Amino acid sequence: MQIREESSIPDKRVQIIEISTDLFLQNGFSGTSMSKIAAACGMTKASLYHHFAGKEDLFVACVTHGYSAALVALRDIAGQPDLRPEDKFCAALNALYDTTIISPVGRMSPLIAEVSRTFPTVARSFHSEYIAPQQALLWEIIQEGVQSGAFRDADERQIFHLIFGPMVTLSLSREMFASFHDLDTHFPVDQLRDGHVDAILGMLRVTANG
């Protein structure tokens, strides 16, 4: 007996989505043809078009498919009742680094920038269904810290600028310079992340003279 996800997506659709997500990430949107996707899925183009109305439709499916998975981790952390606000915030930042740099959705930012001119719908959906909920959850966690007296009050957009900026750029850089043999020397994720989290905490913590 197969266990189904709550969303009733046929298995074959999911399979196609995961394979084509890999191809999109490797070769970009325009660099990935429906022929290549069909071949990688072990079927013909005509069969592929039976499952998805077109290339845009397939791409949107790839992007949206990752939303829930990427938000789950953050939701779990936000829901922990026994974590101190500062620890919860750190856990949230680490989770965000993971999704931004490792998970397909996070790594898809350059792709979405690529297609956003042709398909503005993709960008709108990406923002309203992924970016906005992510920021809402993080803001909730920050506000808990403010109310408990651990964090100072900060401007929302400003703090997001400083939090998401480095991690998104790190993801972009690693995609952009993926051909570098010394990628991890130029862009050491763990080290940069830890320093970044420390810096943000230093800014948010209530100091004696604050």
Add this chain to the structure above:
Amino acid sequence: MQIREESSIPDKRVQIIEISTDLFLQNGFSGTSMSKIAAACGMTKASLYHHFAGKEDLFVACVTHGYSAALVALRDIAGQPDLRPEDKFCAALNALYDTTIISPVGRMSPLIAEVSRTFPTVARSFHSEYIAPQQALLWEIIQEGVQSGAFRDADERQIFHLIFGPMVTLSLSREMFASFHDLDTHFPVDQLRDGHVDAILGMLRVTANG
């Protein structure tokens, strides 16, 4: 009598480069065909191919064309002898924001990410001829501050992560969500930049208890 730039690039080449840069920024690399470029330049494809060996060649020319212009401002600031280190640093960050968000080179990051898999040469050139010199100049300015006692010593990669991260992401976001009618409300450049510069200064300044 025509005044020539020091680089002896024919005027027509420059004209083509500037027109096609606009098109690349508007429609991406794959979304911009040689036919469209030729038409926008008021010539045929064959004539266009007389000036550039191919599409990749033209794209590389577009990217490299912006290098010098974008680095000039930073070089000027670094060369000012009568500026206090902290003021020089602020001026440099403001100049970097301008080039990253306004100038074509800065806005081309998503494009370079798009083509980097197909043409790794582009990414390498972008890094060695633009990113690296930019960071070298900025690091020089920071070191002046350290030697004068105004700044504390900081890890190079770490501080670049925090400096370039937000401004590159802001540029990427503005390209990605260019279709938003309230773009400047979501991503107010001046405000985010000022807050960011303040935050970086707060981290670099030597404090009493440091």
Add this chain to the structure above:
DNA sequence: GTCTATACAGTGATAGAC
């Protein structure tokens, strides 16, 4: 659902006359 076969527009690029 999957296949073969195909339509048809568009791509990057070239040959050769002027």
Add this chain to the structure above:
DNA sequence: GTCTATCACTGTATAGAC
């Protein structure tokens, strides 16, 4: 340097048999 004409190819997408 610019043109017309054309190349070989790939792109997305569809029709219709099985």
